[in-house]
Amino acid sequence: MLRSIFAPARFTGWHMAGVLGLFFGTIILVNATLAIFASGTWTGLVVKNSYVASQHFNESMAAAEEQAALGWSGRLALHGNRLEFRLTDADGAPVAVERVVASLGRPAHEGADHDVLLAPLGDGAHGATDVLAPGPWKADLVADLPGGGVWRMRYRFTAK
Structure with a gap:
């Protein structure tokens, strides 16, 4: 057994x-x-058609070099739920800007993407109140300059 x-x-x-x-x-x-x-997550796509975007690469680089040659600096600050943007020239004087639009979104997800028009606050500053959830954010700023020029900048920041 x-x-x-x-x-x-x-x-x-x-x-x-x-x-x-x-x-x-x-x-x-x-x-x-x-x-x-x-x-169900971010696709990783930055542009819809990379071939078409590559055709304009040299133009984009030339525009970026022209912008860098100006010596201007932009600063985006987040005070609570208020975004504030300032553009200054090489001497630190405010640059006249007609309109500023910030395209806000999460770095790795497109669900919270939205555009915010920043209103003039005086002294060269532009701002808007926007409720941002805590965590990392990206902002693509486009400032329309008098005379038809455009100043672009990309920022990353963390909302608390």
């Missing part, structure tokens, strides 16, 4: 089929779970 209790069990083909089924079933289940989570 004791010998029959401790006797090794037979490992048949059905046992091997079960082991293989569990092994590959686990892999398929994990892959499907990861695919479902990945399809």
